[in-house]
Amino acid sequence: MTLAFIAFFAALALVFAILVVTLRQPMRSALALVAHMVSLAGIYAALGVDVVALFQVLIYVGAVMVFMVYTIMLLDDRDTSYRTPYSRLALPGLVVSVLVAATLLRLLLPAEEAHALGGAPGQASSFAFATFSVAFMRHYWLHFELATVLLLAGIIAAWAVIREHK
Amino acid sequence: MDRLALLPALPLLGFLVNGLFGARLPRAVVSLVACTLPAAAFVLVCLLFLDLRASGAPITAELWTWAATAGFRLDFALYFDPLAAVMCLVITGIGTLIHVYSIGYMRDDPGYARYFAYLNLFLFFMLLLALGRNLVVLFFGWEGVGLASYLLIGFWFEDRAKTAASLKAFVVNRVGDTAFLLAAFLIQATAGTLDFASVNGFFATTPPAAGTATLIALLLLLGACGKSAQIPLHVWLPDAMAGPTPVSALIHAATMVTAGVYLLSRMHVVFEAAPDAMLVVAWLGGITAFVGATMGVTAWNLKKVLAYSTMSQIGLMFMACGLGAFSVGMFHLTTHAFFKACLFLGAGAVLHALHGEEDMRRMGGLARRLPFTFAAFLAAALALCGLPPLAGFFSKDEILWMAWAAPQGSPFLWLLGAATSLLTAFYVFRAVFLTFFGRSRIDAAHAQHLHDPPPSMSVVLGVLAFGSVVGGFLAMPAAWRELLGVGAPFYAFLEPVLGQPTTRPDVPHAAEWWLMLVAVVLALLGIAAAWRRYGAQAPAEADLFRPGSGARALVARGYYFDAVYAAVVRLVDGVSRTVLDAAERTFAAGSIDAPADGARAASRWFGRLQTGSVQAYLIYALVGLVAVLGWGAVRG
Amino acid sequence: MTDTYSLLVALAAVLFAVGLLGVMARRNLLAVVMSLEVMVNAVVLAFVAGAWHTRTLDGAAMTFFIYVAVTCEIALAMALLVLLARRRGSLDLAAIEELKG
Numbered sequence: 001m002t003l004a005f006i007a008f009f010a011a012l013a014l015v016f017a018i019l020v021v022t023l024r025q026p027m028r029s030a031l032a033l034v035a036h037m038v039s040l041a042g043i044y045a046a047l048g049v050d051v052v053a054l055f056q057v058l059i060y061v062g063a064v065m066v067f068m069v070y071t072i073m074l075l076d077d078r079d080t081s082y083r084t085p086y087s088r089l090a091l092p093g094l095v096v097s098v099l100v101a102a103t104l105l106r107l108l109l110p111a112e113e114a115h116a117l118g119g120a121p122g123q124a125s126s127f128a129f130a131t132f133s134v135a136f137m138r139h140y141w142l143h144f145e146l147a148t149v150l151l152l153a154g155i156i157a158a159w160a161v162i163r164e165h166k
Numbered sequence: 167m168d169r170l171a172l173l174p175a176l177p178l179l180g181f182l183v184n185g186l187f188g189a190r191l192p193r194a195v196v197s198l199v200a201c202t203l204p205a206a207a208f209v210l211v212c213l214l215f216l217d218l219r220a221s222g223a224p225i226t227a228e229l230w231t232w233a234a235t236a237g238f239r240l241d242f243a244l245y246f247d248p249l250a251a252v253m254c255l256v257i258t259g260i261g262t263l264i265h266v267y268s269i270g271y272m273r274d275d276p277g278y279a280r281y282f283a284y285l286n287l288f289l290f291f292m293l294l295l296a297l298g299r300n301l302v303v304l305f306f307g308w309e310g311v312g313l314a315s316y317l318l319i320g321f322w323f324e325d326r327a328k329t330a331a332s333l334k335a336f337v338v339n340r341v342g343d344t345a346f347l348l349a350a351f352l353i354q355a356t357a358g359t360l361d362f363a364s365v366n367g368f369f370a371t372t373p374p375a376a377g378t379a380t381l382i383a384l385l386l387l388l389g390a391c392g393k394s395a396q397i398p399l400h401v402w403l404p405d406a407m408a409g410p411t412p413v414s415a416l417i418h419a420a421t422m423v424t425a426g427v428y429l430l431s432r433m434h435v436v437f438e439a440a441p442d443a444m445l446v447v448a449w450l451g452g453i454t455a456f457v458g459a460t461m462g463v464t465a466w467n468l469k470k471v472l473a474y475s476t477m478s479q480i481g482l483m484f485m486a487c488g489l490g491a492f493s494v495g496m497f498h499l500t501t502h503a504f505f506k507a508c509l510f511l512g513a514g515a516v517l518h519a520l521h522g523e524e525d526m527r528r529m530g531g532l533a534r535r536l537p538f539t540f541a542a543f544l545a546a547a548l549a550l551c552g553l554p555p556l557a558g559f560f561s562k563d564e565i566l567w568m569a570w571a572a573p574q575g576s577p578f579l580w581l582l583g584a585a586t587s588l589l590t591a592f593y594v595f596r597a598v599f600l601t602f603f604g605r606s607r608i609d610a611a612h613a614q615h616l617h618d619p620p621p622s623m624s625v626v627l628g629v630l631a632f633g634s635v636v637g638g639f640l641a642m643p644a645a646w647r648e649l650l651g652v653g654a655p656f657y658a659f660l661e662p663v664l665g666q667p668t669t670r671p672d673v674p675h676a677a678e679w680w681l682m683l684v685a686v687v688l689a690l691l692g693i694a695a696a697w698r699r700y701g702a703q704a705p706a707e708a709d710l711f712r713p714g715s716g717a718r719a720l721v722a723r724g725y726y727f728d729a730v731y732a733a734v735v736r737l738v739d740g741v742s743r744t745v746l747d748a749a750e751r752t753f754a755a756g757s758i759d760a761p762a763d764g765a766r767a768a769s770r771w772f773g774r775l776q777t778g779s780v781q782a783y784l785i786y787a788l789v790g791l792v793a794v795l796g797w798g799a800v801r802g
Numbered sequence: 803m804t805d806t807y808s809l810l811v812a813l814a815a816v817l818f819a820v821g822l823l824g825v826m827a828r829r830n831l832l833a834v835v836m837s838l839e840v841m842v843n844a845v846v847l848a849f850v851a852g853a854w855h856t857r858t859l860d861g862a863a864m865t866f867f868i869y870v871a872v873t874c875e876i877a878l879a880m881a882l883l884v885l886l887a888r889r890r891g892s893l894d895l896a897a898i899e900e901l902k903g
Contacts, residue, residue, distance in 0.1 A: 002806075003806060006806060006809070006810070007809070010809065010810075010813050013813065013817065014813065014816065014817065014820075017817050017820045017821065017840050018820060020821075020824060020833075020836055020837060020840055021820055021821070021823055021824035021827070021828070021833075021837055021840070026830055026832040026833055026836070029832070029833055029836050030832075030836060033836050033839060033840070036840065036843065037843060040843055040846070040847060043810070043847070044850055047806075047850065047851075047854050048854070049850055049853065049854055049862060051862060052846075052850050052862050052865050055865065055866060055869055056846075059869045059873065060843075060869060060872070063873065064839070064872060064873060064876050067876055067877070067880060068832075068835070068836070068839075068876065068880065071832070071880040071883060071884065072832055074884065075832070075883065075884065075887045075893060079891075079892035079893065079894050082830070084829060084896075085828060085829055085830065085833070086827050086828065086829065087779070087781055087826075087827060087828070087829045087895065087896050088896070089779070089781050089782055089785060089826055089827060090826075090827040092785055092826075093781070093785060093822075093823055093826030093827040094823060094827070096785055096788050096789060096792065096822075096826065097819040097820070097822045097823040097826070098819065099789075099792045099796070100788060100791070100792055100818070100819050100822055101815055101816055101818070101819035103792050103795045103796045103799055104795075104815035104818065104819070105812060105815050105816075106796075106799040107795060107798070107799050108811050108814075108815055108848075109808055109811060109812060127854075127862065132859065132862065135859050136859070136862075136863055136866070139859070139860075139863070140863050140866075143863075143867060147866075147867055147870040150870060150871070150874060151870060151873065151874060153874070154873065154874030154875075154877050154878065155877070157874075157877075157878055158877040158878050158880075158881045161878065161881040161882060161885065162881045162884065162885065776901070776902060777899070777902060778898070778899030778900060778901040778902025779895070779896070779898075779899065779901075780895070780898075780901070781825070781826050781827075781834075781895065783901075784825065784826055785826055788822070788826075
């Protein structure tokens with residue numbers, strides 16, 4: 001059953017990803033991207049990794065994509081990139097991405113015998129919110145603090161880039 | 167022996183001091199260093215000479231092993247035997263005198279220190295040449311004196327003609343050196359050693375095939391011709407007069423040009439094993455003597471007359487060697503060193519007084535103005551003519567006697583020598599009369615302050631003139647010895663090395679007196695002829711400057727030797743240039759231009775990859791990434 | 803390869819390639835940035851699949867930090883895009899050739 005859900009959401013994610021790449025107008029691409037991210041969140045939820053599914057929707061869709069939509073609304077100029085959405089390198093790019101996909105599949109897919117941790121997929125309980133948070137804070141508290149510093153730096157950098165120089 | 171090793175080191179030290187620091191030292195210090203070191207060397211030679219006479223055994227000094235492989239061993243070793251002793255006495259003795267002379271002669275020259283450095287360098291190499299115990303050390307000195315000669319001929323290097331002359335000397339010498347090297351290779355191949363004692367022993371006991379010995383001897387002869395300015399390699403000597411006159415006296419009269427005679431004497435066993443080659447040596451010497459004398463008759467430059475005279479006299483020395491009379495050749499070398507150096511230095515005094523005028527047609531009447539110089543010059547000239555009892559008489563007469571009486575001698579060879587004597591007397595007294603007698607034809611500009619040279623120069627002239635007068639008594643010819651009941655210390659001294667010359671048994675001893683008489687008469691005839699032509703009535707100036715015709719022109723142009731050589735050089739140059747151009751076109755175009763053009767085209771093609779588009783660069787990066795990952799994936 | 807893990811990893815690889823295609827082939831800068839997001843999402847998916855498969859926490863924790871990084875990146879990317887659009891008047895990548903040669 002779970003597998004059916006996962007397969008469904010996976011197919012959706014793939015379709016929307018292709019739409020992101022192929023739609024002509026950036027606004028439509030952005031909406032396709034939102035749908036793509038929600039599909040991924042669905043996969044995570046079906047897997048039982050609630051924490052990440054939550055983060056995906058809250059942070060990624062809720063903050064990042066909204067911000068992108070604002071920017072697109074600001075900058076949506078109808079310039080030449082609308083009439084000719086693809087650069088001259090589309091074909092070589094296609095070839096290269098196929099090659100990349102093939103190489104990655106070859107490298108990443110485990111061999112049939114290498115089922116070190118076979119058996120049933122992971123229990124949902126280890127990814128429940130409470131246990132996850134406690135374990136997270138126990139092991140990654142330093143990274144967490146550094147991440148906040150990074151965010152601060154990001155804010156300052158963004159402001160520094162955008163301000164007018166007198 | 168330490169003293170022997172010290173001997174060449176002394177002038178080398180002088181070269182280093184004056185060469186490195188001379189420009190910064192005061193003139194007095196430079197002169198002191200430059201002259202006392204050769205003088206000390208002379209004293210050293212005298213001491214070694216006394217040791218040699220006392221012990222009778224040659225003194226050796228093995229300095230170090232230069233090369234040692236299987237079957238070949240080369241030591242840097244010095245060897246002081248009677249032959250080397252004679253050479254070293256001449257080199258250091260006359261060398262020191264000329265150094266002293268140069269103090270006065272080169273007083274006003276800005277390159278003073280450099281001059282003395284080169285002169286000391288020359289002494290160093292010449293001593294190595296004379297003292298070498300094997301062919302390689304000799305060759306080291308041989309080449310070195312060639313270098314010193316080049317440096318000194320072209321001493322006033324701002325003058326293009328002078329540097330051309332120095333280059334000519336060096337290149338012509340090179341031809342001789344090549345022959346020398348070939349001879350050395352052959353000797354190594356046949357005798358297995360280059361050490362003189364061993365080589366001479368080998369050729370004495372087990373001489374190789376006659377053909378090989380003759381070839382070796384002829385190659386050595388060619389090498390000697392290069393150094394001693396004999397035909398066909400004589401063309402550099404007249405041009406070498408471009409250097410300062412003391413240089414001409416030392417290098418091109420007394421020492422370097424006599425190196426050929428020394429070589430022949432050193433390798434005398436090799437020559438004695440090849441009688442055909444000895445014949446060639448004798449006739450070559452005779453012909454050179456005659457040709458040189460004819461060229462001396464037509465030359466107008468005082469120094470060039472003396473140069474041709476040197477060439478001619480060395481021809482006589484070669485003739486003596488070719489006839490087996492090596493010690494006689496060495497004796498003439500010694501006497502010649504005295505009177506030729508005296509002649510050159512006298513000419514130098516004349517040049518010094520006339521501020522550089524060398525053309526005899528613009529001299530005249532100097533006997534009254536330069537009396538001391540005239541006296542010395544006259545004494546040396548008489549010695550050169552071979553008038554008794556001056557030194558030249560005894561040495562030259564012995565050679566002429568050998569030409570008549572030696573086993574390979576012949577009346578024709580004697581005739582060459584006699585004719586040479588006649589011409590010698592003629593041209594040298596032609597020079598005397600033109601320079602010192604008659605009305606003065608000197609340019610007003612050069613006629614200022616005509617005076618005898620300063621003491622540093624005139625003392626040397628006096629010493630050399632004295633040697634020219636009395637030196638002959640060291641080795642009087644056999645007839646005189648019998649008459650007076652005295653020995654010949656010179657020949658006796660050299661006998662252990664060079665043996666005694668032999669004469670044909672069928673020639674009567676009395677012939678020697680007749681030949682001597684004829685020689686003296688010829689000399690007097692020559693002087694008389696010169697007096698008639700150039701002395702009695704002053705020759706008309708117009709006659710002097712008229713260019714000669716016919717035979718006179720032929721001789722004046724050096725029998726066209728220079729023209730022929732120049733044509734040969736041009737031919738070779740043309741051929742090599744053609745070959746080089748063809749090679750360059752095919753080779754360079756194919757193997758150098760093609761890759762260069764290819765590289766340029768490739769770089770232009772690669773340059774087109776940089777389109778400025780970030781996406782393109784990303785594709786490049788990913789292609790590389792895929793390649794790497796794919797390779798890893800394929801290999802598993 | 804019918805098990806979930808393989809499917810998820812394969813999906814991550816394919817999504818990554820799709821995003822890569824968008825980065826290389828689109829002319830509009832905004833589209834390029836969005837394709838970049840697709841690539842990041844693919845990476846997150848890979849992490850999650852790994853965490854789920856091995857039943858460890860670390861993969862999930864990593865995703866948290868990836869979100870932080872992406873947030874900063876987007877903030878700055880958008881700022882730069884605004885500046886670029888202000889300066890050149892268009893967001894067309896093909897027109898920017900200053901790196902040429």
